[in-house]
Amino acid sequence: MNRFTFNGVIGGTIIALLFVVAATGLLWTPFDPMTLSFTARLAPPSGLHLLGTDEFGRDVLSRIMVGARASVWIGVATVCFAVVAGTLIGLLSGYARGWIDSVIMAFNNALLAFPGILLALGLLAVFGANQYGIIFALGIAYTPSMARIVRGAVLSLREKEFIEASKIMGNSEFYTMFRHVLPNCLAPITVLGTSMFGWAILSESALSFLGLGVPPPAPTWGNMLAAGRPFIEQAAWLGFFPGLCIALTLLGINLLGDALRDKLDPRMKGLK
Amino acid sequence: MSDQKQQLLSVRDLSLSVAHSGTSVVKNVSFDVAPGEIVGIVGESGSGKTLATRAIIALIPPGIRHAGGSIFYKGKDVLKAKDGALRQLRGGEIGVVFQEPMTSLNPSMTIGRQLEEGLVLHKKQGPSERRENILRMLTRVGLKDPAGALAAYPHEFSGGMRQRIMLASVMLLKPALLIADEPTTALDAVIQRDVMELMVELTRAEGTAVLLISHDLPMVARYTNRFVVMERGVVVEQGTTGEILTRPAHPYTRKLLSSLPFRGDVRCIDKVKAPMVSARDIIVDFPGRKSLFKKGLAKRALHGVSVDIHVGEVVALVGGSGSGKTTLGRTIAGLVQESSGEILFQGKSRKSDWFDYRMNCQMVFQDPYSSLDPRMTIFALVEEALRLVPDLTATEKKKRALDTLEEVGLGGNFADRYPHQLSGGQRQRVAIARAIARRPKFLIADEPVSALDVTVRAQVLELFSNLQKRYGFSCLFISHDLGVVEQVSDRVIVMQDGRIVEQGDRDTIFDNPKNAYTRKLLSAIPALDLNGSGGVALKWRLDPRDDEIPNNQTRRVEP
Numbered sequence: 001m002n003r004f005t006f007n008g009v010i011g012g013t014i015i016a017l018l019f020v021v022a023a024t025g026l027l028w029t030p031f032d033p034m035t036l037s038f039t040a041r042l043a044p045p046s047g048l049h050l051l052g053t054d055e056f057g058r059d060v061l062s063r064i065m066v067g068a069r070a071s072v073w074i075g076v077a078t079v080c081f082a083v084v085a086g087t088l089i090g091l092l093s094g095y096a097r098g099w100i101d102s103v104i105m106a107f108n109n110a111l112l113a114f115p116g117i118l119l120a121l122g123l124l125a126v127f128g129a130n131q132y133g134i135i136f137a138l139g140i141a142y143t144p145s146m147a148r149i150v151r152g153a154v155l156s157l158r159e160k161e162f163i164e165a166s167k168i169m170g171n172s173e174f175y176t177m178f179r180h181v182l183p184n185c186l187a188p189i190t191v192l193g194t195s196m197f198g199w200a201i202l203s204e205s206a207l208s209f210l211g212l213g214v215p216p217p218a219p220t221w222g223n224m225l226a227a228g229r230p231f232i233e234q235a236a237w238l239g240f241f242p243g244l245c246i247a248l249t250l251l252g253i254n255l256l257g258d259a260l261r262d263k264l265d266p267r268m269k270g271l272k
Numbered sequence: 273m274s275d276q277k278q279q280l281l282s283v284r285d286l287s288l289s290v291a292h293s294g295t296s297v298v299k300n301v302s303f304d305v306a307p308g309e310i311v312g313i314v315g316e317s318g319s320g321k322t323l324a325t326r327a328i329i330a331l332i333p334p335g336i337r338h339a340g341g342s343i344f345y346k347g348k349d350v351l352k353a354k355d356g357a358l359r360q361l362r363g364g365e366i367g368v369v370f371q372e373p374m375t376s377l378n379p380s381m382t383i384g385r386q387l388e389e390g391l392v393l394h395k396k397q398g399p400s401e402r403r404e405n406i407l408r409m410l411t412r413v414g415l416k417d418p419a420g421a422l423a424a425y426p427h428e429f430s431g432g433m434r435q436r437i438m439l440a441s442v443m444l445l446k447p448a449l450l451i452a453d454e455p456t457t458a459l460d461a462v463i464q465r466d467v468m469e470l471m472v473e474l475t476r477a478e479g480t481a482v483l484l485i486s487h488d489l490p491m492v493a494r495y496t497n498r499f500v501v502m503e504r505g506v507v508v509e510q511g512t513t514g515e516i517l518t519r520p521a522h523p524y525t526r527k528l529l530s531s532l533p534f535r536g537d538v539r540c541i542d543k544v545k546a547p548m549v550s551a552r553d554i555i556v557d558f559p560g561r562k563s564l565f566k567k568g569l570a571k572r573a574l575h576g577v578s579v580d581i582h583v584g585e586v587v588a589l590v591g592g593s594g595s596g597k598t599t600l601g602r603t604i605a606g607l608v609q610e611s612s613g614e615i616l617f618q619g620k621s622r623k624s625d626w627f628d629y630r631m632n633c634q635m636v637f638q639d640p641y642s643s644l645d646p647r648m649t650i651f652a653l654v655e656e657a658l659r660l661v662p663d664l665t666a667t668e669k670k671k672r673a674l675d676t677l678e679e680v681g682l683g684g685n686f687a688d689r690y691p692h693q694l695s696g697g698q699r700q701r702v703a704i705a706r707a708i709a710r711r712p713k714f715l716i717a718d719e720p721v722s723a724l725d726v727t728v729r730a731q732v733l734e735l736f737s738n739l740q741k742r743y744g745f746s747c748l749f750i751s752h753d754l755g756v757v758e759q760v761s762d763r764v765i766v767m768q769d770g771r772i773v774e775q776g777d778r779d780t781i782f783d784n785p786k787n788a789y790t791r792k793l794l795s796a797i798p799a800l801d802l803n804g805s806g807g808v809a810l811k812w813r814l815d816p817r818d819d820e821i822p823n824n825q826t827r828r829v830e831p
Binding site: 160161162164165166167168169170171179180183184265266267 | 605606607627630631633634635637638639642643644645646647649656657659660690692703706
């Protein structure tokens with residue numbers, strides 16, 4: 001087993017575990033994640049509460065399990081939104097060039113000029129603070145960078161002779177774009193897409209921290225992390241475990257993304 | 273070895289290997305260079321010729337290990353030299369001119385500063401003396417405005433000019449040995465000759481020895497006293513130039529010589545029938561750079577060019593870079609929109625049935641590395657060409673694709689491979705298969721063999737000729753390499769600055785060129801005759817500029 005497949009397996013395992021945890025959280029948790037218990041406030045990890053309890057006596061493990069669903073859903077949906085929208089915009093812009101490109105890129109650059117989180121905040125004020133609002137807002141915030149990357153890849157690809165060869169064969173622009181240009185852009189898309197997954201989870205937590213995320217008491221990893229901050233000296237586990245989950249997920253996604261990129265690229269075959 | 277003292281450079285049993293696997297890439301290579309002598313190293317890609325010479329200035333790339341042998345420069349072993357001594361050697365004693373003039377000059381430094389760099393390091397001269405020397409050298413290499421060039425950046429010069437500047441920067445330091453690694457490969461034929469002549473002239477004047485590395489056997493033969501033939505890291509033959517050419521001893525040398533393009537047979541072309549493709553008064557303007565307030569001046573690439581290509585005829589379009597030959601080809605292919613003029617296909621305007629034209633006009637591109645989609649298998653690439661062909665069922669298409677691959681010599685398990693798993697020659701075969709899969713009536717080949725090694729080029733040309741005979745397609749063959757043109761074409765069209773300057777049957781053009789530019793182009797390639805023993809007789813055609821040199825004599829430097 002070489003290094004690439006080894007990383008892929010590790011990443012895949014982490015992501016599979018994440019989905020198992022999220023799915024389990026839908027059906028069963030050790031405790032009810034919403035039930036308050038005054039007697040079990042800030043209990044450290046023990047046999048009963050494996051990952052301890054928070055300041056309201058809610059079981060951290062249960063909340064992480066339930067929160068996994070929200071975080072994963074927000075991450076996946078945001079990335080899908082940004083990848084699909086960004087790729088289409090980038091393809092159109094790079095392939096059409098001319099004034100279409102100028103107009104699209106003017107908009108795109110204007111959006112890029114805003115810090116992503118500020119843009120998301122503004123959009124959330126419009127859409128309302130719920131998970132769909134977050135997905136939409138973050139998706140829009142991430143689309144410009146994806147569009148920019150794809151456009152760059154398209155611009156360099158369209159000068160290649162195989163694109164002209166496709167034209168000579170009589171293929172339509174549309175066919176050429178999806179058969180020859182898009183597949184050759186996959187490497188930057190996967191790399192950026194997987195890192196976006198991480199940013200999305202972190203941004204969701206940042207938004208939750210500002211009170212614009214998924215509203216409490218519903219748990220997400222982000223708002224758990226934010227809620228644990230005041231207790232970092234008395235009850236480090238409150239922030240540590242959600243943080244660990246985020247970090248592990250990012251690691252898994254990135255390893256899997258790299259492996260996927262190599263797997264999808266026929267040029268990597270036979271290069272060990 | 274007593275003669276090491278007299279030799280300037282003496283390479284003895286040099287071996288280099290890949291560090292991690294131990295595969296040897298250069299095996300027991302030995303050769304000598306005497307002061308003032310011009311020695312060639314000839315070989316195809318992968319022969320180790322570049323690596324062996326890089327070792328002389330201790331610039332072996334990381335990952336390659338010195339596995340044995342020694343290199344004596346003026347009697348001292350370079351491989352045992354300290355870093356400081358090596359730096360003295362590089363530039364000061366041994367100068368190097370690299371292949372790619374576009375990247376060997378630093379784009380962010382002015383020419384003046386780049387030329388000064390070496391002088392500051394190696395010669396003790398004051399600023400005014402340096403300036404004087406630089407100006408004198410730039411004048412000698414033929415720059416029109418040397419004082420202006422000092423403040424200019426590399427991008428302001430053409431490839432040929434850059435190579436002259438590169439040569440100037442090396443020769444400024446008056447090295448005892450000049451290593452020229454494919455110095456003119458990236459340039460077109462006429463400029464190639466000019467730069468080579470300049471190099472020989474300069475080095476002869478300074479008494480500098482030259483180690484000339486090239487895959488171009490005729491060029492090496494023209495300028496060297498002796499040469500070394502390398503194949504797969506091994507020296508297979510070395511000797512004086514005349515001797516190797518007339519009596520090659522090693523089979524590989526013979527193969528190289530027989531791979532040189534020779535004149536093809538004269539064929540009978542029916543010119544009574546209407547031409548297959550006829551371009552009339554084609555004008556192409558490229559729009560100038562637009563800014564907010566003004567439209568830039570358009571650049572006229574073609575000034576009303578007319579070309580007829582008859583049924584089954586191979587018409588060669590030749591000319592230097594910037595002559596408009598590629599633009600004309602691309603216009604006929606439909607990749608560039610003509611500004612005015614008309615292109616007829618089988619007597620009718622091609623616009624009347626564009627689909628039919630598209631089905632029957634295919635193209636082979638120059639660069640086999642970028643003309644194939646890297647994410648598609650060879651089979652998928654060829655089958656895609658059949659996608660839009662009407663009246664073929666899916667199974668017929670599949671069979672046709674496989675048959676065509678078989679025809680270009682890529683049968684069997686090649687179908688499932690990806691382009692990166694093939695060599696350059698194999699990729700170009702795929703490109704040809706893709707172009708002929710539809711059985712087009714007309715093919716445009718834009719420098720189809722320029723990127724290939726000598727022996728591979730010969731094979732691909734042979735394949736091309738066979739396919740042309742079998743399917744009888746008409747062909748517009750664009751090339752700057754007149755040797756190749758001489759082999760494949762029936763008729764030749766010479767272009768310069770967007771105009772046709774001469775056209776006629778191949779033999780007429782090659783044997784009796786009228787136009788001065790055509791003669792200049794022809795002077796860059798030799799006329800070849802095979803002799804009985806597998807060798808060749810090289811004959812150089814006359815250059816209009818140097819009438820005093822007899823036809824069959826090359827300029828040689830006597831040691």
